[in-house]
Amino acid sequence: MNFQIDIGGFIALYIFMVTAFAGWVIIGRVPAILHTPLMSGSNFVHGIIVVGGIFTLLNATTPLEQAIGFIAVLLGAGNVAGGFAVTQRMLAMFKTSGHAAEHHAKHARPGKRAKPTAVKAIKAKKA
């Protein structure tokens, strides 16, 4: 068995095409209210370049390659960690109004009364 990955020119184009399409569709669903977290989230996603940096640094043979490889990993790691920290912080702030939830609960059928407690539970978790 051979697990060496070998991507030729056309296969690469296919991968790029399908992914670009998927990206377009996925991002098109995101409401405008989340555009800042989305941008910082996708900023985090391209931080995966750190994996390429590690690969490059491990294969370095000269001091110059080691120095540039070190910078690559350093910057990539910064991209990943910073992107994640910032995105997670922003998303944790978005909450719905308890006021509105209670309003819904008042008008809901008796069977649906679980809602306000669920909202409270989520709020308690965040606090």
Place this chain on the structure above:
Amino acid sequence: MLVTISQAIVGSIDLMAAFLLMFGLWRMSSPVTAPSGILVAGIGMLAAILASFLYVFSVAAAARSHLPMNIGLAGGALVLGVGVAWWGGRKVAITAMPQAVALFNGMGGGAAASIAAVELFGLKTHGAIPLTVTLLGALIGSISLSGSIIAWAKLDALLKKPLHLRGLQVFNGVVLLVALCVGGYIVLTTSTALTQVLPVPQLIEIFFGISLMYGVLMTLPIGGADMPVVISVYNAFTGLAVGLEGFVLQNPALMIAGMLVGAAGLLLTMLMAKAMNRSVAKILFMSFGPGAKRKRGAIKGSLKPVQASDAGIFMRYAKSVIICPGYGLAVSQGQGKLYDFVKLLQAAGVSVKFAIHPVAGRMPGQMDVLLAEAGVPYDLIVQLADINEEFKTTDVALVIGANDTVNPEARTDKTSPIFGMPILNADQAKKCYVIKRGNGNGYAGIVNPLFYADNTYMVYGDASAVCVAMAEAIRGLGAPAAAA
């Protein structure tokens, strides 16, 4: 054997990681599922990073003797980079989010460019196509790095004025052309027996130098309200660079993640451009020049200043209020004070909503995040298209630190630089209060007729201070009024 096993493990973990990153972004389509989305993506990323250390089993023979040193370097860089950026990302103020995102984005571009540099200087890529792709990734990554740093400096107010120079756009075009020529020459000279004018390493140095310079030159003339587009473009650029370097390194996870972000950035860029009714090319290559300033005098009416307390009390007795926040609110850090005021209005039975223009602030959606930080529930935050009809039936429109996004000229005046841009219909409300620091114009440098309209009143002062004063005025009415 060890090589095969490690490759199989890395391969399957990267496959899973690529899926989790996509799935994580998919879950970002609603504020309810988004927090778990970033967590899912984070798990995928962590797994991919840890698995990448299994590459030690399959390094090239030449690098084997350097392995202990390289592992140490990689671990050190990882710990240092993660540590500093994590600390920075946790500490940065929410109002400084556009700067932070620009900076982290530049880091990604720099990492992609560095990888390309190792490939190029080490002569590791062979053949015209891989070499071209490496150079393209290097070019885009470098532009993203230096451009993002300039964008960060601008957003952080280290660079104040956009640079307007005659012929700068032409000069930039020439610089880009030179970079492409040098790149093309590197490909030719290394893949054919063409005579070398300069040794290849030197050519590569020149190539990186020009690319970095182009990023700086391209970003310097852009400023203010066009910043959301710039950040979005560089995000797409870094994604593209990552995808291209992923191909060079034969790593499909990098290709997928990079291209995903490239497509996302492109879509967001186009949405922003559409919201401003300007083309992406115009924003990047043509700035609002001095020519945008036109003669005034056609505007009827006068500016009518009122006290913050009067405005606050008037809104207390209104039925409905729509608030249109802009960048001025972020500058004065007044979001918390604003929500305190809003809570007093709500307690008095006033219906309050927030209307968000797509390009309000310095980053797409920045106002939404700012209000979320203050604790405003997101069901009170309404986007332009969904709320614009409501202004007609609303008692008060409260404009805070916004200008061009509420300028009715965009609807009527064909000669206006913002003509055709969708705006918030604040002028259609029965009464309009505008909180503003002074009489200055907006970023586009045009006078706003809304401020002179008969039903508009100006409240001068820092947004934060005015919100406090308005809240004080309502509290000053005392308990009997609140009970009424």
